[in-house]
Amino acid sequence: MYRHTSEPHFHRDDVDAEPVEAAVPARSGSPAGRPGRASFEELVPALDDEAAALRRQLALWLEELPLDADSGYDVTLAAYEALANVVAHAYPGGPGWIRLYAEWSGDVVTVVVSDTGCGVPEEPRRASGASTSGGRGLLLIDKVTDQLQVETGKDGTRVTMIWRPAALRHAPAPREE
DSSP states (O other), X not given: OOEEESSOOOOGGGSOSTTHHHHSOSOOOOBTTSSSOSEEEXXXXXXXXXXXXXXXXXXXXXXXXXXXXXXXXXXXXXXHHHHHHIIIIISTTSOOEEEEEEEEETTEEEEXXXXXXSOOOSSOOOOTTXXXXXXXXXXXXXXXXXXXXXXXXXXXXXXEEEEOOGGXXXXXXXXXX
16 A cells, blocks of 8 residues: 655655755646656555565656656666665564655756664674675665765654756756646
8 A cells, every 4th residue: 555646745844954955946847848747756665566666666757857868777776775775674573664755856856765764873783794785775876876865863764866967957847836
């Protein structure tokens, strides 16, 4: 079961402090001259198949934008890594939710993945001598974004990823309604 809103109820106090707030103006609507949405929001259970479905939905939404393939791939890759981190780490031993918010505003694509889970520890915890492939997700996200902000604490984690693809610098901005 999940909630979908075609036009999200995105509150200004949900937006991070500078410089992210300046990059995510509170406006929505259809991109001028293009079918599609300037933003969308989904809330789904923190499960593998739900995260994969969100990745596919994000990829379809990105196809509506005048992005080059590499930029679209970077956005999808980073967002899915953040979604997978929620599934793997946010709710040990219990159910939980993932929120994905994506917005195109001017020359900026912003994706926010958030949860209300246990937060990210300051130092990755590993059993002594145990090999693990964990701990590289945020490094990967940082490599493929123009800006990354991670806020975490006992009330959850919020990963804000921002891209300024060259193709969007010449594209029409979304209309204000």
